[in-house]
Amino acid sequence: MPPILVPVLVVAAVGVGFAVQAPLNAALGRAIGSSVAAAAISFGVGFAVLLGLALAFGQAGAFGRATAVPPVLWLGGVLGAGVVWAMLWSVPTVGILTAIAALLLGQLGGALVLDALGAFGAPVTPVTPRRVVALVLVAGGLVLSRL
Numbered sequence: 001m002p003p004i005l006v007p008v009l010v011v012a013a014v015g016v017g018f019a020v021q022a023p024l025n026a027a028l029g030r031a032i033g034s035s036v037a038a039a040a041i042s043f044g045v046g047f048a049v050l051l052g053l054a055l056a057f058g059q060a061g062a063f064g065r066a067t068a069v070p071p072v073l074w075l076g077g078v079l080g081a082g083v084v085w086a087m088l089w090s091v092p093t094v095g096i097l098t099a100i101a102a103l104l105l106g107q108l109g110g111a112l113v114l115d116a117l118g119a120f121g122a123p124v125t126p127v128t129p130r131r132v133v134a135l136v137l138v139a140g141g142l143v144l145s146r147l
Contacts, residue, residue, distance in 0.1 A: 023096055025088035039085040094146070101142040108135050 029038035
């Protein structure tokens with residue numbers, strides 16, 4: 001089995017969960033009348049699950065070390081909150097497929113630039129015509145999702 005296969009399958013499986021998460025959170029937002037509160041509840045539940053896992057795996061000591069890292073590394077939580085809120089806010093208007101296609105387009109565009117820069121310790125992967133075409137194809141999929 002190629003070493004890349006397991007991580008790709010795990011991420012694909014989590015992607016299915018993400019597709020389910022978006023409409024679940026949107027339904028929660030409609031039910032309670034607030035997209036921001038629904039996003040906060042989603043993050044709170046996720047925090048509780050991850051805290052439990054950190055404790056179960058004996059990794060709670062890592063929390064104390066988090067104060068010693070550069071503050072920019074904490075922005076992942078801010079960005080994650082934005083993703084959760086934007087998805088649950090947009091799904092009732094544009095639908096699940098279009099919302100996820102737009103998210104993927106943004107992710108892939110950002111990933112193309114971050115790969116080229118080797119951002120945050122990632123390996124440098126240059127921008128190539130093939131990678132640009134892949135991004136254009138995803139943009140086409142986004143457009144086609146609304147036709």
